[in-house]
Amino acid sequence: MIFNSIGYYSLVFGLFISIYLLFFSLFLYIKGKSNNDLNLNIYHFSLIQLFLVILSFICLILCFILSDFSNETVYYNSHTTKPIFYKIAGAWGNHEGSLLLWLLVLTLFIFLFIIKSKSQPKTYRLLSIFFQQIIITGFFLFLLITSNPFDYLFPIPEEGLGLNPILQDPALVIHPPILYLGYVGSSIIFSSSLAALIENNLGTIWAKHIKNWVFVSWIFLTLGILLGSIWAYYELGWGGFWFWDPVENVSLMPWFSLTALLHTISVLEKRQLLKSWTIILSISTFSLSMSGTFLVRSGILNSIHTFANDPSRGIFILCFLFVLVLLAIFIFFIFQKKITKNSSKSFLASRETAILVNNWFMMFFLSIVLIGTVYPIFLEVINGSKISIGPPFYQKLIVPFLIPFLLFMAVGPKLKWIKDNLNEINLNQIILFIPSIIISYLLVKLYGVSNLFTVPLFGLGFFLFFLTVKDFFSKYSTLSQKISHLGFSLFILSILFNGIFAKEFTSNMKVGDEREFMNKTIKFEDLKIIEKNNYKSLVAKFNVSDNKSSINLMPEVRIYNQPKTLTSEADINSTIYSDNFLVFNVIKDDGYYNVRYQYKPLMMWIWFSVILISTGGILAYFKKND
Amino acid sequence: MIKNIKFIIIILFSLFVFFIFLKGLEKSNNYLPEKTSKKIETNLSANKLYDQKKVSLGELIDNNNFSIINIWASWCLPCREEHVYLINLKKINNLNIIGINYKDDKSNAIRFLSDLGNPYSEVLIDPDGTKSIELGAIGVPETYLVNNKNKEIIKKYIGPLDDKKFQEILKIIKNENN
Amino acid sequence: MKIIKFILYIFIFALLFLNNLTARDSDQVDKISKNLRCLICQGQSVYDSQSDFALSMKVLIQKKINEGKNENEIYDFLKNKYGDWIVYDPEINNNTILLWAIPLILFVFGGILIIRKVSIK
Numbered sequence: 001m002i003f004n005s006i007g008y009y010s011l012v013f014g015l016f017i018s019i020y021l022l023f024f025s026l027f028l029y030i031k032g033k034s035n036n037d038l039n040l041n042i043y044h045f046s047l048i049q050l051f052l053v054i055l056s057f058i059c060l061i062l063c064f065i066l067s068d069f070s071n072e073t074v075y076y077n078s079h080t081t082k083p084i085f086y087k088i089a090g091a092w093g094n095h096e097g098s099l100l101l102w103l104l105v106l107t108l109f110i111f112l113f114i115i116k117s118k119s120q121p122k123t124y125r126l127l128s129i130f131f132q133q134i135i136i137t138g139f140f141l142f143l144l145i146t147s148n149p150f151d152y153l154f155p156i157p158e159e160g161l162g163l164n165p166i167l168q169d170p171a172l173v174i175h176p177p178i179l180y181l182g183y184v185g186s187s188i189i190f191s192s193s194l195a196a197l198i199e200n201n202l203g204t205i206w207a208k209h210i211k212n213w214v215f216v217s218w219i220f221l222t223l224g225i226l227l228g229s230i231w232a233y234y235e236l237g238w239g240g241f242w243f244w245d246p247v248e249n250v251s252l253m254p255w256f257s258l259t260a261l262l263h264t265i266s267v268l269e270k271r272q273l274l275k276s277w278t279i280i281l282s283i284s285t286f287s288l289s290m291s292g293t294f295l296v297r298s299g300i301l302n303s304i305h306t307f308a309n310d311p312s313r314g315i316f317i318l319c320f321l322f323v324l325v326l327l328a329i330f331i332f333f334i335f336q337k338k339i340t341k342n343s344s345k346s347f348l349a350s351r352e353t354a355i356l357v358n359n360w361f362m363m364f365f366l367s368i369v370l371i372g373t374v375y376p377i378f379l380e381v382i383n384g385s386k387i388s389i390g391p392p393f394y395q396k397l398i399v400p401f402l403i404p405f406l407l408f409m410a411v412g413p414k415l416k417w418i419k420d421n422l423n424e425i426n427l428n429q430i431i432l433f434i435p436s437i438i439i440s441y442l443l444v445k446l447y448g449v450s451n452l453f454t455v456p457l458f459g460l461g462f463f464l465f466f467l468t469v470k471d472f473f474s475k476y477s478t479l480s481q482k483i484s485h486l487g488f489s490l491f492i493l494s495i496l497f498n499g500i501f502a503k504e505f506t507s508n509m510k511v512g513d514e515r516e517f518m519n520k521t522i523k524f525e526d527l528k529i530i531e532k533n534n535y536k537s538l539v540a541k542f543n544v545s546d547n548k549s550s551i552n553l554m555p556e557v558r559i560y561n562q563p564k565t566l567t568s569e570a571d572i573n574s575t576i577y578s579d580n581f582l583v584f585n586v587i588k589d590d591g592y593y594n595v596r597y598q599y600k601p602l603m604m605w606i607w608f609s610v611i612l613i614s615t616g617g618i619l620a621y622f623k624k625n626d
Numbered sequence: 627m628i629k630n631i632k633f634i635i636i637i638l639f640s641l642f643v644f645f646i647f648l649k650g651l652e653k654s655n656n657y658l659p660e661k662t663s664k665k666i667e668t669n670l671s672a673n674k675l676y677d678q679k680k681v682s683l684g685e686l687i688d689n690n691n692f693s694i695i696n697i698w699a700s701w702c703l704p705c706r707e708e709h710v711y712l713i714n715l716k717k718i719n720n721l722n723i724i725g726i727n728y729k730d731d732k733s734n735a736i737r738f739l740s741d742l743g744n745p746y747s748e749v750l751i752d753p754d755g756t757k758s759i760e761l762g763a764i765g766v767p768e769t770y771l772v773n774n775k776n777k778e779i780i781k782k783y784i785g786p787l788d789d790k791k792f793q794e795i796l797k798i799i800k801n802e803n804n
Numbered sequence: 805m806k807i808i809k810f811i812l813y814i815f816i817f818a819l820l821f822l823n824n825l826t827a828r829d830s831d832q833v834d835k836i837s838k839n840l841r842c843l844i845c846q847g848q849s850v851y852d853s854q855s856d857f858a859l860s861m862k863v864l865i866q867k868k869i870n871e872g873k874n875e876n877e878i879y880d881f882l883k884n885k886y887g888d889w890i891v892y893d894p895e896i897n898n899n900t901i902l903l904w905a906i907p908l909i910l911f912v913f914g915g916i917l918i919i920r921k922v923s924i925k
Contacts, residue, residue, distance in 0.1 A: 238848070238852040240852070243848075345921055345922055346923070347922070360914045360915065363910070363914055364910065364911045371906055372903070375903045383899070386887060386888065386889045387888045388888070388889050392839060
């Protein structure tokens with residue numbers, strides 16, 4: 001009870017502080033003083049603001065731990081029988097709590113920004129704080145007006161309505177915080193870019209400074225998306241990890257923009273080119289994050305992941321989003337004329353051009369995902385037709401363009417700044433084409449694989465892979481870049497392998513049945529029924545064996561009582577060679593169960609390659625700080 | 627000058643997007659397919675529950691002005707709850723009610739009807755659920771009000787019948803009869 | 805010399821495309837059901853879903869294949885019953901022409917922007 005109040009009033013005080021900081025920073029900026037030190041009050045109040053949000057967050061967690069059902073959020077999302085680990089996670093596994101997480105990242109990042117930007121001009125810092133506080137104020141208002149995590153419920157219920165059982169999973173516990181550090185973290189890039197634009201502070205020093213933030217945001221966003229996919233794969237029981245579902249797309253879109261920005265910022269740093277474009281990318285990354293939040297929380301799109309739908313929240317976020325976007329557009333057009341532009345062109349064969357090409361493809365992929373996600377909304381409003389846009393659309397558009405993209409990735413990172421005389425494209429590299437062709441030829445021959453794009457993709461994936469491995473022994477570029485690009489080539493290869501060589505088997509079986517599949521025997525050995533404290537559990541024991549190995553898989557079906565749901569938990573045996581995936585479902589025929597087994601080669605390499613990509617980023621970040 | 631035009635275009639485009647999203651919010655996000663094919667599938671043929679004879683839906687929708695097609699199953703709890711409305715519809719108007727028994731066990735279905743009463747003039751079986759898909763159904767229970775003369779689906783009810791839907795059916799029938 | 809290298813590059817690249825042999829038939833029912841939306845689950849394909857509707861749908865697809873219907877005929881049949889919404893692959897028609905065209909137009913537009921920023925000397 002008391003924590004409920006403390007949590008609520010912390011937010012109210014936080015709101016007042018954000019309004020104060022908003023006006024105070026603007027006031028200080030307009031007043032302008034000679035010394036470059038930030039007024040101490042700014043430091044203090046930002047810290048207090050952060051502290052209040054942390055306090056509020058802790059209070060919400062405490063309400064969950066104590067199963068305080070007088071708190072409406074706890075009531076809807078928790079249950080006394082839930083294990084304590086998941087009670088805590090329940091705090092951010094719902095709409096209101098996750099917005100509190102938004103606020104936490106927003107306030108944390110502005111505070112860190114204030115501490116770490118001492119080398120930057122004061123006016124720039126003040127403006128950054130100003131813009132960030134606009135965002136923070138908006139979120140405080142959004143939270144307190146439409147999505148209060150501390151609403152009272154009276155009379156106090158005895159028991160909660162329980163968290164969705166699918167959300168009781170360790171990966172899902174860390175997925176939102178990590179994702180938000182990236183996703184929401186792009187807010188600081190937005191705010192500081194607007195400030196840099198107004199102050200014409202767009203030189204090498206600023207680029208070096210903002211690069212840190214871009215890296216931090218990018219690393220967390222990449223890892224956050226990875227965790228979401230891992231969770232979907234291990235928990236959702238369908239064996240897939242990416243469905244081009246709106247919520248997934250919404251996290252991917254800022255990633256494309258941020259990756260483009262990551263590359264562009266080094267052009268700005270080294271050559272002082274592309275100032276306007278850098279600002280545009282910074283604005284669009286966070287705008288995409290905000291739009292994503294709108295699309296997912298307003299109920300305008302339906303998806304397997306959606307939070308509780310509420311149009312009033314949708315209207316608030318929509319208006320908030322457009323205020324920010326219009327503000328950014330205005331500022332851009334007004335101040336863009338005044339910045340000292342470098343309008344020299346870059347040479348065709350140069351690193352700058354290569355990065356422009358990277359951006360070109362990133363923006364293209366971004367547009368595909370963006371249009372695919374929002375087009376049904378537009379179509380329905382304009383002429384009432386309802387269509388679905390699913391995986392086939394995205395694959396058909398993205399896959400063919402991956403081919404030239406991979407080719408450019410093979411060439412681009414090696415090019416010199418300013419001008420490259422192409423001496424390095426020597427026979428060695430073309431020789432590497434040969435094993436690539438041989439391998440893709442073998443794949444076609446042995447496995448009858450084909451589709452117009454698969455083979456060139458394989459060939460180029462291998463080519464990029466061989467090239468990036470070979471480049472480890474050369475001085476072309478930084479270690480971090482090599483690792484990330486190597487990771488990317490592995491990513492493409494493992495997705496191809498996994499997609500093409502995966503095999504599946506479905507059948508209705510009863511205990512004792514055996515089936516043959518792919519030279520393996522799948523035996524339904526046993527079924528146990530166990531009553532647990534908040535669900536009934538059916539645990540099956542399967543054995544998948546051939547003359548080389550024998551694997552036991554124990555998938556589970558859970559019948560929950562609060563709310564009444566049935567979930568199916570797959571059992572996955574993961575090795576570095578392949579995953580064996582098995583899931584079963586209850587069907588109407590008594591005694592029979594629908595069994596689905598999948599053989600998925602190189603599954604772990606998909607995760608590993610993304611970790612490798614992020615590792616490159618982490619290395620780059622720590623190197624920069626030297 | 628060009629910059630100004632670009633600026634205005636971008637602002638206008640943003641406002642356009644804003645209004646589309648605003649409009650989009652008003653619409654329901656959970657799409658339930660309404661009747662897209664207005665005509666009932668008269669060619670659909672299935673076996674009867676009681677005597678295994680094959681019959682086509684068109685043959686059954688012949689007399690009277692209206693028919694009701696109701697998809698049900700003995701294992702479906704909401705079907706149990708809506709059953710009384712069907713009995714009443716039969717009593718009040720002597721409506722031609724055709725049942726489609728969905729993915730059910732024959733003896734369970736027969737027992738269901740003997741326990742709760744049989745409002746159906748005929749019951750067809752759909753053991754694998756494919757007949758219901760041919761009707762355009764999503765699940766069970768589902769009820770269609772059909773105009774016998776032009777073979778069109780007047781109303782499609784997804785989910786069990788309740789007071790409101792029951793009254794609506796009565797009203798439609800009364801209006802047509804007058 | 806550089807031009808020769810470039811041509812060599814492109815030629816070998818083209819070889820990759822010639823590696824294609826006949827397409828492999830994938831399981832038809834799986835392929836079709838992956839492309840259909842499960843109307844009960846609101847977010848899963850018929851292939852992935854274990855709901856009644858999805859299971860009936862898979863049986864129906866198999867029946868239609870046995871009757872000799874091809875993929876498009878099955879999609880048309882289902883669109884007639886449930887609306888365009890049920891198929892995940894938006895076919896190119898009046899409604900969707902912009903959907904497919906806009907990304908491609910943007911790609912070309914991006915290419916033009918780059919060419920303007922780049923000089924060959």
